[in-house]
Amino acid sequence: MTQISGSPLDENSYVLETRALRAYYRMKYFGIDREVRAVDGISMHVRKNEIYGIAGESSCGKTTFIKAIAAAIRPPLEIVAGHVNYNFINNDLYALPSKERSAIRWRHLSYILQGSMNVLNPVRRIHKTFEDFAFRHMHMGRSEFEQEVKRHLERLRLPAEILRAYPHELSGGMRQRVCIALATLCKPEFIIADEPTTALDVVVQKDVLAMIRETQSEFGSSMIFVTHDLAVHANITDRLGIMYAGRLVEEGRTADVFSNPMHPYTAHLIASLPRIGDIHPRNALTGSPPSLADPPKGCRFHPRCPLAMEICRHENPALTTLAEDHRVACFAASATVQPTSDEKPQHPEALETVR
Numbered sequence: 001m002t003q004i005s006g007s008p009l010d011e012n013s014y015v016l017e018t019r020a021l022r023a024y025y026r027m028k029y030f031g032i033d034r035e036v037r038a039v040d041g042i043s044m045h046v047r048k049n050e051i052y053g054i055a056g057e058s059s060c061g062k063t064t065f066i067k068a069i070a071a072a073i074r075p076p077l078e079i080v081a082g083h084v085n086y087n088f089i090n091n092d093l094y095a096l097p098s099k100e101r102s103a104i105r106w107r108h109l110s111y112i113l114q115g116s117m118n119v120l121n122p123v124r125r126i127h128k129t130f131e132d133f134a135f136r137h138m139h140m141g142r143s144e145f146e147q148e149v150k151r152h153l154e155r156l157r158l159p160a161e162i163l164r165a166y167p168h169e170l171s172g173g174m175r176q177r178v179c180i181a182l183a184t185l186c187k188p189e190f191i192i193a194d195e196p197t198t199a200l201d202v203v204v205q206k207d208v209l210a211m212i213r214e215t216q217s218e219f220g221s222s223m224i225f226v227t228h229d230l231a232v233h234a235n236i237t238d239r240l241g242i243m244y245a246g247r248l249v250e251e252g253r254t255a256d257v258f259s260n261p262m263h264p265y266t267a268h269l270i271a272s273l274p275r276i277g278d279i280h281p282r283n284a285l286t287g288s289p290p291s292l293a294d295p296p297k298g299c300r301f302h303p304r305c306p307l308a309m310e311i312c313r314h315e316n317p318a319l320t321t322l323a324e325d326h327r328v329a330c331f332a333a334s335a336t337v338q339p340t341s342d343e344k345p346q347h348p349e350a351l352e353t354v355r
């Protein structure tokens with residue numbers, strides 16, 4: 001793994017920092033090497049007590065990024081470059097021996113995933129799952145642990161009876177609440193949530209989001225919250241990162257990203273959101289996201305971008321701070337490149353629709 005030098009993590013304000021992180025799926029098919037560049041150079045940080053959202057279309061690399069920061073790397077996925085630093089380990093995650101890495105899971109770093117059945121064992125009662133995941137991290141006797149679990153459920157307004165239930169005896173919404181209880185029992189510094197409400201109906205989703213928000217603020221945890229659903233981001237996240245084809249293309253305070261999207265892709269996502277009473281047809285983007293096994297050169301959005309210029313085909317725009325707490329990777333949005341007469345946007349009228 002390439003080590004990248006830089007200043008150490010500012011542990012007073014950052015809980016997680018990734019630097020130039022690259023995670024690729026590397027496979028061999030009939031003797032031919034194939035590489036899917038699912039996370040391709042992501043540098044970002046998550047601050048104390050904040051919920052940082054990650055949005056982007058399906059297959060843009062959101063879950064792979066989550067796997068990379070959670071040290072949940074299994075072949076064919078490899079970390080090929082970059083750093084993942086947490087303030088509670090005071091070291092690069094991948095510099096730790098694997099035993100130490102697994103010791104931080106659940107105690108310092110926990111997950112809420114989309115399918116609760118990925119976590120809850122269908123043939124074990126819920127209290128057994130609590131024991132399996134958390135008992136060894138809590139450093140207390142068994143009866144004290146059971147009391148602590150009950151106190152925690154009470155705090156989260158969950159009935160203690162669920163501990164005797166099997167997962168299939170609970171509704172989908174209740175199972176997801178149990179997963180939130182499980183993820184927060186050890187009061188971890190960092191919680192990773194990957195599409196945690198995607199499988200739930202809208203009313204249950206609202207309650208579960210409220211529970212996540214309350215729990216996060218009560219325990220002061222920081223969180224990365226991944227969902228393709230921008231309406232959920234508007235509801236729960238403090239800052240928002242937009243991914244496209246393995247890269248972060250825009251990042252800012254959620255309210256700023258919604259009110260002033262600077263990247264054409266973000267602008268398109270936000271313009272596509274349904275609005276009550278608005279019957280105007282939405283402009284669709286042409287084309288589809290690129291294959292990450294053979295992504296286009298330069299800006300990966302250029303084959304679909306209404307503002308694409310010549311430079312966009314050859315150079316990758318850096319994620320650049322263009323306003324306070326607002327970073328964007330786009331030549332058209334950035335003042336660093338002024339289009340020459342040969343580099344005028346191909347479809348200038350599109351400026352009106354995406355800005």
Ligand SMILES: Nc1ncnc2c1ncn2[C@@H]1O[C@H](COP(=O)(O)OP(=O)(O)O)[C@@H](O)[C@H]1O
Nearest residue numbers: 025036038057058059060061062063064065292
């Ligand atoms: N186990 C795997 N082997 C090979 N490619 C994979 C694997 N898992 C995911 N990918 C590929 O990595 C890319 C990113 O996927 P993923 O991180 O799951 O995206 P998202 O969570 O945004 O939908 C996709 O092109 C996907 O096909």
Ligand code: SF4
Nearest residue numbers: 299302305312330331
């Ligand atoms: S203008 Fe160029 S750099 Fe900006 S999103 Fe479009 S193709 Fe990418």
Ligand SMILES: [Mg+2]
Nearest residue numbers: 062063064195
């Ligand atoms: Mg995913």
